[in-house]
Amino acid sequence: MRSESNLEKVLEKGEFAVTGELGPPKGNDLELVKKKIGLLKGNVDAVNITDNQTAVVRMSSIATSKILIDEGLEPVMQMVVRDRNRIAIQSDIFGATALGIKNMLCLSGDHQTFGNQPDAKNVFDIDSIQLIDGVRRLRDEKKFFGTDEDIEGEVKLFIGAAFNPFAEPYEYRPYRLKKKVQAGANFVQSQCIYDMKMFKEFMKVACDLGLDEKCHIMAGVTPLKNAGMTKYMAKNVPGIIIPDEIVKRMSDVPKEKAAEEGIKICVEQIQELREIKGVHGIHLMAIEWEEKVHEILTQAKLLPRPVV
Amino acid sequence: MIVGDRKPIEEIKEMLTPYKKILLVGCGTCISVCMTGGEKEVGILASELRIISDLEKKGWEITEDTIQRQCEREYIEPLKEKFDQADVVMSMACGVGVQYMAEVFPHKIVLPAVNTTFYGTNVAEGEWQERCAGCGDCVLDKTLGICPVARCSKGLFNGPCGGTDKGKCEVNKDLDCAWYLIYNRLKEHGKLDMLDEVMSIRSWKSSLHGGPRKRVREEAQK
Ligand code: SF4
Ligand code: SF4
Numbered sequence: 001m002r003s004e005s006n007l008e009k010v011l012e013k014g015e016f017a018v019t020g021e022l023g024p025p026k027g028n029d030l031e032l033v034k035k036k037i038g039l040l041k042g043n044v045d046a047v048n049i050t051d052n053q054t055a056v057v058r059m060s061s062i063a064t065s066k067i068l069i070d071e072g073l074e075p076v077m078q079m080v081v082r083d084r085n086r087i088a089i090q091s092d093i094f095g096a097t098a099l100g101i102k103n104m105l106c107l108s109g110d111h112q113t114f115g116n117q118p119d120a121k122n123v124f125d126i127d128s129i130q131l132i133d134g135v136r137r138l139r140d141e142k143k144f145f146g147t148d149e150d151i152e153g154e155v156k157l158f159i160g161a162a163f164n165p166f167a168e169p170y171e172y173r174p175y176r177l178k179k180k181v182q183a184g185a186n187f188v189q190s191q192c193i194y195d196m197k198m199f200k201e202f203m204k205v206a207c208d209l210g211l212d213e214k215c216h217i218m219a220g221v222t223p224l225k226n227a228g229m230t231k232y233m234a235k236n237v238p239g240i241i242i243p244d245e246i247v248k249r250m251s252d253v254p255k256e257k258a259a260e261e262g263i264k265i266c267v268e269q270i271q272e273l274r275e276i277k278g279v280h281g282i283h284l285m286a287i288e289w290e291e292k293v294h295e296i297l298t299q300a301k302l303l304p305r306p307v308v
Numbered sequence: 309m310i311v312g313d314r315k316p317i318e319e320i321k322e323m324l325t326p327y328k329k330i331l332l333v334g335c336g337t338c339i340s341v342c343m344t345g346g347e348k349e350v351g352i353l354a355s356e357l358r359i360i361s362d363l364e365k366k367g368w369e370i371t372e373d374t375i376q377r378q379c380e381r382e383y384i385e386p387l388k389e390k391f392d393q394a395d396v397v398m399s400m401a402c403g404v405g406v407q408y409m410a411e412v413f414p415h416k417i418v419l420p421a422v423n424t425t426f427y428g429t430n431v432a433e434g435e436w437q438e439r440c441a442g443c444g445d446c447v448l449d450k451t452l453g454i455c456p457v458a459r460c461s462k463g464l465f466n467g468p469c470g471g472t473d474k475g476k477c478e479v480n481k482d483l484d485c486a487w488y489l490i491y492n493r494l495k496e497h498g499k500l501d502m503l504d505e506v507m508s509i510r511s512w513k514s515s516l517h518g519g520p521r522k523r524v525r526e527e528a529q530k
Contacts, residue, residue: 082462086509108462108464108469109462110471110478111461111462111471111478111479113479114479122462124462124463124464125512126509127462127463127464127465127466127467128464128466128469129465129466129506130465130466130506130507130508130509133506133508133509134509145509146508146509146511162470163470164470167468167469167470167471167472167473168468168472168473168474168475168488169468169472169488169491169492172468172491172503175503175504176466176468179466179503179504179506182506183506191470238471238472238473238478239470239471239472239473239478
């Protein structure tokens with residue numbers, strides 16, 4: 001065990017894991033966090049806490065993670081390299097682990113021009129793969145990034161990374177994932193999957209490379225709310241591919257039935273993903289739709305969650 | 309070459325308002341080639357300023373000159389008399405030229421007429437693109453000639469990130485994704501295996517992050 005986190009235990013036991021996602025508020029409204037915690041608690045093994053996602057300023061991932069711990073829910077602290085250099089990164093990791101955070105997801109982060117502070121200067125001192133490698137070194141060798149100096153204490157983290165099979169060059173994506181695994185990723189979560197055929201092809205290569213044996217691969221799913229969102233995502237969000245057939249299903253149902261259809265599609269996808277070799281869990285991103293998590297996971301027969 | 313954009317006329321006008329005798333100096337090297345601050349552009353700005361001066365009764369007297377290079381003392385020194393006669397000097401060179409002219413003639417204030425933007429090249433008629441950020445530790449051997457520091461929006465060393473879209477960068481559909489280019493170039497040359505290795509954390513001391521840089525070459529010193 002590298003971290004003793006619940007997520008690590010569930011995955012290591014060979015259970016099909018479920019992680020959720022919680023976006024902190026655009027301010028310090030604690031009630032908003034607690035409301036989301038209430039909707040997720042008991043339904044998932046751990047919850048990703050986003051780090052100023054889409055470069056919009058939000059309550060810090062570390063602080064929100066600590067609130068989750070206090071409320072009895074396990075966080076996966078996300079950390080992007082957009083806003084921190086190696087000094088801040090390591091200092092934040094020490095602080096986070098001292099507060100009891102046991103899972104960390106290493107990301108590069110959306111470019112700042114997308115967010116609400118587009119005039120900001122970015123950092124990108126290191127990239128996401130270098131971050132994974134650095135955290136692995138902190139944990140396993142107890143050395144600071146890029147030096148032989150010893151750290152005081154122990155950094156027990158279950159190290160995660162993200163991957164996207166749906167960004168070009170497609171043929172390279174399994175190999176880039178391999179780099180993340182080599183750097184030290186223990187679990188990886190994908191971008192939302194809608195194109196099953198493409199994902200299966202990706203997984204075939206990933207398994208041929210032996211990645212499923214070296215790390216836990218979790219498949220990302222996001223329920224579609226309505227036809228408008230589906231069409232928008234299909235057209236405008238880079239790195240997301242939604243096949244026409246799904247766009248059609250969402251568009252063909254009457255408006256008031258769209259949410260139901262979206263959930264139905266999501267449940268079908270989860271069932272299909274469970275059958276794919278190498279997929280060890282799902283990462284359910286029901287963003288601003290946390291109230292549907294319980295329903296989706298009940299229908300997908302993933303509840304109750306294992307106690308390990 | 310160094311590429312720059314001329315500042316908006318409003319900003320230039322405001323800078324020059326306190327003065328009467330203005331010496332406008334162009335530079336005949338990079339900034340002239342990128343059509344921002346050479347002899348021709350000095351002429352254009354001088355005429356604009358003269359019109360404004362007439363319309364708004366600024367009383368400006370504009371003298372124009374363009375030297376070969378504002379980053380070298382030997383080209384700047386012959387301007388001594390013109391500097392002496394002016395209340396203020398406005399440079400149309402890159403930031404190096406502005407500063408160096410002021411260093412050669414410290415008794416005069418030198419104002420910038422240009423926003424210096426990047427080191428780049430003229431890829432097509434009327435189009436310049438950034439190519440290098442002067443990071444001080446070149447990795448072009450590892451990427452077969454495509455710079456990840458200057459050309460990837462996140463300066464990634466192990467790209468491409470998950471945001472590439474049809475070969476374009478997530479930041480802007482008009483920007484090529486540098487890592488998509490690097491991938492294809494390595495593939496063309498049969499060197500995709502070069503991507504297998506994780507490019508490790510680098511030092512930024514060689515770039516601006518180690519403080520301002522200088523070089524002393526003894527062999528050139530006598
Ligand atoms: S790696 Fe550094 S020196 Fe080389 S082209 Fe890029 S910025 Fe310039
Ligand atoms: S899309 Fe390409 S160029 Fe843009 S940040 Fe990602 S890797 Fe860099």
